Amino acid sequence: MKTDVVVVGAGLSGLVAARRLLQAGQGVCVVEARDRVGGRTLNADIGDGQVVEIGGQFTGPGQDAIQRVAGEVGVATFATHTSGTHLMELRGRTRRWSGANPRIGPAASLSYLRAQRELDRMAREVDPRTPWQAARAADWDGTTLDAWMRQRMRSESARTLLTMAVRAVWSIEPDEVSLLHILTCINAGHSLERLVRTRDGAQQDRFVGGSQRIAEELARTMPDQLRLGHPVRRIVQDGHHVVVRADRLEVQADRVIVAVPPMVCRDIEFEPAMPVGRQQLLARTPQGTTLKYLAVYDEPYWRAAGLSGQVASDRGPVGAAFDNSPPGGRPGILLGFVVGRHARSLLTLPVAEREQQVLDCFARWFGDRALSPREVLVGSWTEEVWTKGCYAGFHPPGLWTSFGACLRQPHGRVHWAGSETATRWIGFMDGAVTAGERAADEVLTCQAQGVLR
Numbered sequence: 001m002k003t004d005v006v007v008v009g010a011g012l013s014g015l016v017a018a019r020r021l022l023q024a025g026q027g028v029c030v031v032e033a034r035d036r037v038g039g040r041t042l043n044a045d046i047g048d049g050q051v052v053e054i055g056g057q058f059t060g061p062g063q064d065a066i067q068r069v070a071g072e073v074g075v076a077t078f079a080t081h082t083s084g085t086h087l088m089e090l091r092g093r094t095r096r097w098s099g100a101n102p103r104i105g106p107a108a109s110l111s112y113l114r115a116q117r118e119l120d121r122m123a124r125e126v127d128p129r130t131p132w133q134a135a136r137a138a139d140w141d142g143t144t145l146d147a148w149m150r151q152r153m154r155s156e157s158a159r160t161l162l163t164m165a166v167r168a169v170w171s172i173e174p175d176e177v178s179l180l181h182i183l184t185c186i187n188a189g190h191s192l193e194r195l196v197r198t199r200d201g202a203q204q205d206r207f208v209g210g211s212q213r214i215a216e217e218l219a220r221t222m223p224d225q226l227r228l229g230h231p232v233r234r235i236v237q238d239g240h241h242v243v244v245r246a247d248r249l250e251v252q253a254d255r256v257i258v259a260v261p262p263m264v265c266r267d268i269e270f271e272p273a274m275p276v277g278r279q280q281l282l283a284r285t286p287q288g289t290t291l292k293y294l295a296v297y298d299e300p301y302w303r304a305a306g307l308s309g310q311v312a313s314d315r316g317p318v319g320a321a322f323d324n325s326p327p328g329g330r331p332g333i334l335l336g337f338v339v340g341r342h343a344r345s346l347l348t349l350p351v352a353e354r355e356q357q358v359l360d361c362f363a364r365w366f367g368d369r370a371l372s373p374r375e376v377l378v379g380s381w382t383e384e385v386w387t388k389g390c391y392a393g394f395h396p397p398g399l400w401t402s403f404g405a406c407l408r409q410p411h412g413r414v415h416w417a418g419s420e421t422a423t424r425w426i427g428f429m430d431g432a433v434t435a436g437e438r439a440a441d442e443v444l445t446c447q448a449q450g451v452l453r
Contacts, residue, residue: 003027005443006244006253008232008268011039012429013417014259015218016069016436022222024444029251030222031244033231033386037219040261040390041429043210044294044377050326051210052294052333054379056391056429057324060204062190063430065437066214070207073217077205081300081323082198084308087365089315090164091157094365100197102312104157111158116192118152123186128423131184132404141401145182146175160314165196168312168320170427171288171339171391181395188426198310198322202428208327211429227251231386235414236271242413254447257439259417262393263287264386270411277406284399285420287389289343292379293318293336293358295370300325300332302366309334311365316342318361334362334370347382354378392427393420408438410446415439 005021007014010032018028036042042055059066059077067077088095088102097103104112126134134140145166153159166174170185189195195202207213219226230246235256237243244251258265266282273279300323302309309323317338324335336358338346346354355376362370381390395404408421417439422431 001029001250002252003029004254004447005029006031006242006251006256007259008235008244008256009039009259009418010034010037010215010219010226010228011259011418011432012041012066012215012218013419013432013436013439014039014257015215015222016433017257017259017417017440018222018225019218020437020440021443022225024440026444026447028222028225029227029253030225031227031230031232031246031249031251033229035229037226037228038212038215039432040381040387041210041212041215042379043212046296046331046333046375046377050331052296052324052326052377053206053210053212054292054294054377055212055381057206057211058203059207059429060194060202061200062194063202063425063428065425065433066428066430069218069433070214073214073221075214075217076208078208078327080198080203080206081325082308082310084303084306086308086310086312088311089313091160091314102161104161108155108157108161111153111155112161115149115153115158115162119183119186120191120193123183123192126180126183126187128184128188128426130404131180132401134180137180137401140183141178141180141398143179144175144397145177145179146173148179149174164312164314164319165192167340167342168337169195169202170394171290171337171343172394173340176286176396178395178397178400180400184400185426188422188424188431189428203322232268234269234271237413255413255415255443257415257417257436257443259436259439261287261387261389261418262420263388270414272412274411275406275409277403278409278411281399281403281406284403285393285395287382287393288391289340289347289382290379290390291338291343291346291354292381293338293355294324294377295334295336295359295362295373296375296377297332297334297369297373299330301369302332302334305366307366309366313361316361317346317357318342321362321365331374334366336361343382347380410442415442
């Protein structure tokens with residue numbers, strides 16, 4: 001089979017890239033390992049025409065790209081449920097709160113807000129397109145966020161709250177990530193406050209019909225271009241063309257866009273081999289650890305008690321919870337994120353014991369009725385072979401300044417997409433869209449100019 005461009009991966013980034021290429025008149029073949037489209041977005045049927053999101057789901061102010069694409073394919077948004085009192089478990093105490101910020105005591109609150117402002121100020125010095133060129137890049141990439149927190153935040157409660165925020169936003173621990181990486185992501189997402197918040201923040205809205213519907217609608221516009229169930233094993237290029245070799249499929253093209261997570265990309269064999277810098281980048285880029293639990297009840301019974309369903313906890317294993325009910329309010333769905341070290345710990349247990357520990361968390365917050373859901377759905381993305389971790393890849397200390405310049409640099413006729421390669425909303429669905437469009441534009445420019453990189 002021959003075409004102009006092969007896109008490896010039918011997640012949002014790959015499908016958006018394919019659409020842009022098709023609109024420009026290019027021949028395209030999208031090759032996907034799974035038997036479905038959507039990548040790290042996935043809907044589950046819960047009956048009566050309702051779905052719930054097993055994968056990525058939220059959007060909010062400033063995420064214009066994903067909202068634009070959703071609008072173009074007829075997918076609307078609705079507000080995440082936030083009405084009522086929120087709960088916070090912090091250092092052995094459960095607090096009720098409402099409004100913009102939880103109350104953790106004057107000194108701790110001041111320490112947290114000061115740290116937030118300082119991180120935002122530092123982030124403004126980091127261009128997400130070239131973090132390694134920041135004036136203080138070497139210093140910031142040479143330390144972890146945790147080390148910075150211990151130096152700059154005197155309040156242990158404030159440090160714990162910021163750790164909870166980091167887990168919720170990036171599904172990682174502060175002691176495993178480069179300070180420069182966090183600053184890059186903060187700038188790319190406008191501010192730490194916007195990344196963390198629900199109302200007026202990155203978790204403000206959801207997509208009607210579930211976020212995977214965006215990918216499904218994109219796929220409907222290109223049925224002849226999709227090849228599902230064909231894991232790509234090898235990509236071979238010479239001065240004239242590139243051949244993508246997948247299970248039971250071989251496609252020759254002028255160029256390739258690879259739009260898969262870092263830990264999946266490094267399992268693909270490239271000939272000639274990728275530059276050493278990019279090999280090192282992939283080898284040293286882990287992905288977050290996430291389990292997503294959704295407990296389905298006949299109704300959102302917690303609302304009658306004045307609770308929003310939103311919880312933040314340092315005790316775990318569930319670190320963050322939301323009311324994830326459909327727009328009409330029924331059935332009631334509690335969403336629990338188990339991330340970072342809590343997820344790594346939970347993954348060592350049998351599946352039934354994992355579920356029980358999650359339901360025990362829900363019961364602790366919302367009463368014993370939480371122990372008897374009519375259904376429990378689980379997204380264990382670290383165990384998913386074609387993902388290997390969520391929400392996204394992240395950079396430990398030293399990676400940005402050593403190999404960051406290799407992140408988006410094409411390898412001959414091979415170009416890179418995926419949310420990890422974005423320069424805004426890194427790791428979000430919005431970043432997946434802009435990365436896919438950027439990669440497609442690179443290909444179109446090279447095609448027009450007859451360039452071989």
